[in-house]
Amino acid sequence: MPGETVQPTPPGPAPVPVPGTLVVDTSRGDRLGEFRGAAGPYWSLRAVCGGVEWEAEPGAVRRATRKERLHAEIERWNARSRGEVL
Template sequence: MCTKDDPPNEQKSPQVPSTGTLLVDTSRRDQVGEFRGAAGPYWSLRPVCGGKEWEAEPANVRAPSPMERLRAEITRCNARSEGRIL
């Protein structure tokens, strides 16, 4: 039963994460990126080792698994140690 406060066909928008949060974009073959901000209906993500940002639909973004998070953090640490990113 629907109430006046809960329209039946309205989707709730996902909560915007904080800057720097690791996320997985399922529309880009599960690429992991850092959340950089919201741009209209899209979220801006950046590769963990720096590079060109891309826009993702929030419906195609999910939290990384523990293994995906670990890989991304190791990749970032290796890039820092090699001087590719600050």
């Protein structure tokens, strides 16, 4: 109707990524991680080159940009060239 104000709908919950998707945990200083799965209300993430998993709130996680994904792939290639097990 003319003159009617439409309120935007608030965003819904973030869709759960496919395991292995690279994401960024903004609550930890934009820490890049690989999505491992959902654990209750949290998402389990792991550093790209291995290490201990951590939990993040889904609302604080965003998909990695193309540049961030490329950087992560280079880190993986370098780790493999050094013989590190991933």
